[in-house]
Amino acid sequence: MYVILVYDICKEGNGQKRWNRVFKLCKQNLVHIQKSVFEGEISDSDLFKLEGSIEKEIDKSTDSVIIFKSRNERWLDKNVIGLQQDDPFMI
Protein backbone atom coordinates (compact mmCIF):
# COMPACT_ATOMS: atom_id res chain seq x y z
CA MET A 1 0.00 0.00 0.00
CA TYR A 2 1.18 3.56 -0.77
CA VAL A 3 0.52 6.21 1.85
CA ILE A 4 0.82 9.95 2.33
CA LEU A 5 0.96 10.96 5.99
CA VAL A 6 0.57 14.56 7.17
CA TYR A 7 0.53 15.71 10.77
CA ASP A 8 -0.02 18.91 12.71
CA ILE A 9 1.16 18.69 16.33
CA CYS A 10 0.37 21.57 18.70
CA LYS A 11 3.73 22.79 20.02
CA GLU A 12 2.40 24.06 23.39
CA GLY A 13 3.35 22.23 26.62
CA ASN A 14 5.25 19.06 25.72
CA GLY A 15 4.17 19.42 22.06
CA GLN A 16 7.74 19.58 20.75
CA LYS A 17 8.45 16.22 22.42
CA ARG A 18 5.32 14.74 20.84
CA TRP A 19 6.35 16.24 17.44
CA ASN A 20 9.81 14.68 17.71
CA ARG A 21 8.45 11.26 18.62
CA VAL A 22 5.87 11.27 15.78
CA PHE A 23 8.61 12.44 13.38
CA LYS A 24 10.85 9.56 14.52
CA LEU A 25 8.08 6.97 14.14
CA CYS A 26 7.28 8.21 10.62
CA LYS A 27 10.95 8.42 9.61
CA GLN A 28 11.38 4.73 10.58
CA ASN A 29 8.64 3.71 8.17
CA LEU A 30 8.27 6.32 5.42
CA VAL A 31 10.13 8.93 3.34
CA HIS A 32 10.26 12.47 4.71
CA ILE A 33 9.27 14.88 1.92
CA GLN A 34 8.25 18.09 3.68
CA LYS A 35 8.29 19.44 7.26
CA SER A 36 5.37 17.33 8.55
CA VAL A 37 4.74 15.21 5.45
CA PHE A 38 5.81 11.64 4.71
CA GLU A 39 5.08 9.24 1.89
CA GLY A 40 5.98 5.71 0.91
CA GLU A 41 5.16 2.07 0.44
CA ILE A 42 4.18 0.23 3.63
CA SER A 43 2.58 -3.11 4.45
CA ASP A 44 -0.86 -3.28 6.05
CA SER A 45 0.58 -4.71 9.25
CA ASP A 46 3.35 -2.08 9.53
CA LEU A 47 0.83 0.67 8.90
CA PHE A 48 -1.44 -0.76 11.58
CA LYS A 49 1.49 -0.72 14.05
CA LEU A 50 2.50 2.82 13.01
CA GLU A 51 -1.04 4.11 13.47
CA GLY A 52 -1.19 2.47 16.91
CA SER A 53 2.13 3.99 17.98
CA ILE A 54 1.11 7.44 16.73
CA GLU A 55 -2.21 7.15 18.54
CA LYS A 56 -0.33 6.60 21.83
CA GLU A 57 1.97 9.59 21.24
CA ILE A 58 -0.39 12.39 20.21
CA ASP A 59 -2.83 14.51 22.19
CA LYS A 60 -6.05 13.88 20.31
CA SER A 61 -7.59 17.10 21.55
CA THR A 62 -4.95 19.30 19.91
CA ASP A 63 -3.02 17.21 17.35
CA SER A 64 -4.06 15.93 13.92
CA VAL A 65 -2.59 13.10 11.84
CA ILE A 66 -4.10 12.29 8.44
CA ILE A 67 -3.12 9.22 6.45
CA PHE A 68 -4.13 8.88 2.80
CA LYS A 69 -3.90 5.32 1.51
CA SER A 70 -3.73 4.29 -2.11
CA ARG A 71 -3.73 0.62 -3.11
CA ASN A 72 -1.12 1.45 -5.71
CA GLU A 73 1.42 4.27 -6.16
CA ARG A 74 0.62 4.16 -9.90
CA TRP A 75 -2.77 5.77 -9.10
CA LEU A 76 -1.03 8.84 -7.74
CA ASP A 77 0.86 11.50 -9.68
CA LYS A 78 3.01 14.01 -7.85
CA ASN A 79 3.97 17.56 -8.78
CA VAL A 80 6.52 19.50 -6.70
CA ILE A 81 6.73 23.31 -6.99
CA GLY A 82 9.80 24.86 -5.32
CA LEU A 83 12.09 22.92 -3.00
CA GLN A 84 12.54 19.20 -3.77
CA GLN A 85 12.54 16.75 -0.86
CA ASP A 86 16.26 16.01 -1.16
CA ASP A 87 17.23 19.70 -0.90
CA PRO A 88 19.54 20.10 2.11
CA PHE A 89 17.41 23.16 3.07
CA MET A 90 14.49 20.81 3.71
CA ILE A 91 14.29 20.17 7.49
Place this chain on the structure above:
Amino acid sequence: MYVILVYDICKEGNGQKRWNRVFKLCKQNLVHIQKSVFEGEISDSDLFKLEGSIEKEIDKSTDSVIIFKSRNERWLDKNVIGLQQDDPFMI
Protein backbone atom coordinates in the same frame (compact mmCIF):
# COMPACT_ATOMS: atom_id res chain seq x y z
CA MET B 1 -9.33 14.82 -10.55
CA TYR B 2 -8.83 14.47 -6.77
CA VAL B 3 -5.83 16.22 -5.25
CA ILE B 4 -4.01 16.51 -1.95
CA LEU B 5 -1.93 19.68 -1.68
CA VAL B 6 0.66 20.26 1.05
CA TYR B 7 2.89 23.27 1.38
CA ASP B 8 5.75 24.46 3.55
CA ILE B 9 6.43 28.19 3.24
CA CYS B 10 9.52 29.65 4.95
CA LYS B 11 8.23 32.35 7.29
CA GLU B 12 11.39 34.55 7.17
CA GLY B 13 11.28 37.95 5.42
CA ASN B 14 7.90 38.32 3.68
CA GLY B 15 7.21 34.59 4.20
CA GLN B 16 4.04 35.19 6.21
CA LYS B 17 2.63 37.23 3.29
CA ARG B 18 3.51 34.41 0.87
CA TRP B 19 1.93 31.87 3.28
CA ASN B 20 -1.29 33.90 3.47
CA ARG B 21 -1.54 34.29 -0.30
CA VAL B 22 -0.94 30.57 -0.96
CA PHE B 23 -3.49 29.73 1.77
CA LYS B 24 -6.05 32.01 0.08
CA LEU B 25 -5.42 30.55 -3.37
CA CYS B 26 -5.85 27.00 -2.01
CA LYS B 27 -8.93 27.90 0.03
CA GLN B 28 -10.62 29.22 -3.15
CA ASN B 29 -10.18 25.86 -4.86
CA LEU B 30 -9.89 23.10 -2.25
CA VAL B 31 -10.94 22.02 1.27
CA HIS B 32 -8.69 23.01 4.16
CA ILE B 33 -8.06 19.90 6.31
CA GLN B 34 -4.93 20.72 8.28
CA LYS B 35 -2.65 23.75 8.84
CA SER B 36 -0.92 23.59 5.42
CA VAL B 37 -2.90 20.75 3.86
CA PHE B 38 -5.79 20.90 1.38
CA GLU B 39 -7.71 18.26 -0.51
CA GLY B 40 -10.55 18.11 -2.99
CA GLU B 41 -11.95 17.57 -6.44
CA ILE B 42 -10.65 20.00 -9.09
CA SER B 43 -10.74 20.19 -12.87
CA ASP B 44 -7.53 19.89 -14.91
CA SER B 45 -7.83 23.50 -16.06
CA ASP B 46 -8.46 24.88 -12.56
CA LEU B 47 -5.52 22.89 -11.21
CA PHE B 48 -3.32 24.23 -14.00
CA LYS B 49 -4.34 27.81 -13.06
CA LEU B 50 -3.83 27.13 -9.33
CA GLU B 51 -0.36 25.71 -9.93
CA GLY B 52 0.53 28.74 -12.06
CA SER B 53 -0.70 31.18 -9.41
CA ILE B 54 1.16 29.34 -6.65
CA GLU B 55 4.32 29.32 -8.75
CA LYS B 56 4.16 33.14 -8.96
CA GLU B 57 3.65 33.51 -5.20
CA ILE B 58 6.30 31.27 -3.67
CA ASP B 59 10.06 31.64 -3.30
CA LYS B 60 11.27 28.48 -4.98
CA SER B 61 14.56 28.57 -3.11
CA THR B 62 12.91 28.26 0.31
CA ASP B 63 9.30 27.14 -0.16
CA SER B 64 7.87 23.76 -1.12
CA VAL B 65 4.44 22.86 -2.52
CA ILE B 66 3.60 19.23 -3.29
CA ILE B 67 0.46 18.21 -5.14
CA PHE B 68 -0.65 14.59 -5.23
CA LYS B 69 -3.15 13.84 -7.99
CA SER B 70 -5.44 10.85 -8.14
CA ARG B 71 -7.66 10.24 -11.13
CA ASN B 72 -10.41 9.23 -8.74
CA GLU B 73 -11.13 9.86 -5.06
CA ARG B 74 -12.32 6.22 -4.83
CA TRP B 75 -8.67 5.12 -5.12
CA LEU B 76 -7.80 6.94 -1.89
CA ASP B 77 -8.80 5.99 1.63
CA LYS B 78 -8.31 8.44 4.47
CA ASN B 79 -7.72 7.82 8.17
CA VAL B 80 -7.70 10.73 10.64
CA ILE B 81 -6.13 10.31 14.10
CA GLY B 82 -6.88 13.16 16.56
CA LEU B 83 -8.46 16.43 15.48
CA GLN B 84 -10.97 16.25 12.61
CA GLN B 85 -10.85 18.94 9.92
CA ASP B 86 -14.11 20.57 11.03
CA ASP B 87 -12.92 21.01 14.63
CA PRO B 88 -13.07 24.72 15.52
CA PHE B 89 -9.56 24.27 17.03
CA MET B 90 -8.23 23.61 13.51
CA ILE B 91 -6.64 26.85 12.15
